[in-house]
Structure formats: structure tokens, C-alpha cells
Amino acid sequence: MGNGTSIGRVRGLGSSKHGAGHWLLQRYTAIGNVVLVVWLVVSLALMPSYDYTTIQTWLARPLPATAMILLIVSTFWHARLGVQVMAEDYVHTDGNKFAVMALLNALPLAGAVFGVISVLRIALGGA
Numbered sequence: 414m415g416n417g418t419s420i421g422r423v424r425g426l427g428s429s430k431h432g433a434g435h436w437l438l439q440r441y442t443a444i445g446n447v448v449l450v451v452w453l454v455v456s457l458a459l460m461p462s463y464d465y466t467t468i469q470t471w472l473a474r475p476l477p478a479t480a481m482i483l484l485i486v487s488t489f490w491h492a493r494l495g496v497q498v499m500a501e502d503y504v505h506t507d508g509n510k511f512a513v514m515a516l517l518n519a520l521p522l523a524g525a526v527f528g529v530i531s532v533l534r535i536a537l538g539g540a
Contacts, residue, residue, distance in 0.1 A: 469535055486525050
């Protein structure tokens, strides 16, 4: 590696080449969230009323149900990516990092599954 020179100590310690994909994925989910939230706000603003049956009838249609599911999945995925960066930066102990990453994967997954199942129950006519 060298005999103690600066270049010898630095060689091979560069970028791990995987951060760009994570960064891009976070930007893509952010753009998707902006588009879907604008759709949601406009859709809600154009509704004649906000009672339960109106919202349920609206969400039972295929396009709003699909867009709502995409919004739920994209939001939870984006949040998971952001919290992962914080956990990787600030949790240094291996055991703690494993526990945080396990929770980091389980909690957003559970929230997204709950949201998707809720929308599907409404869209498919469940009680």
C-alpha cells in the first residue's frame, strides 16, 4: 500500500459506489410524493362534500384507489430512506445499528401494509 505516505494510506478508501443509487431513489420518491400530494389536494378540493359516503365512493373508484396506494407506498418508502441515512450516520455500535435497521425496515413496512389494506378494503367494497 505504500510506505507511510499519504497516498498509501488513502488508496482503496474511496467511495463505496452505492450512495448515488440511494440518493436518486430518495429524489424519485420525493418527486412522486409531490405529484401525488398535489393530486390528492386537488381531488379533495373538487369534492362536493367531505362526508364518509362521498369519500368512500370516491376512493372505491379504480384511479383514486390506485393513486392513494401509490401515495402510501411512496411516502413510507421515502420516510424509510431518510431515516436510514440518519441511522447510518449516528448509530455506531453494531448491535444498536442492527436493532435500529430491523425496526427501520419493520415499522414502515407495517404502516404501508396497513394503509394499502385499508384502501383495498374500501375499494373492493369491504365493510
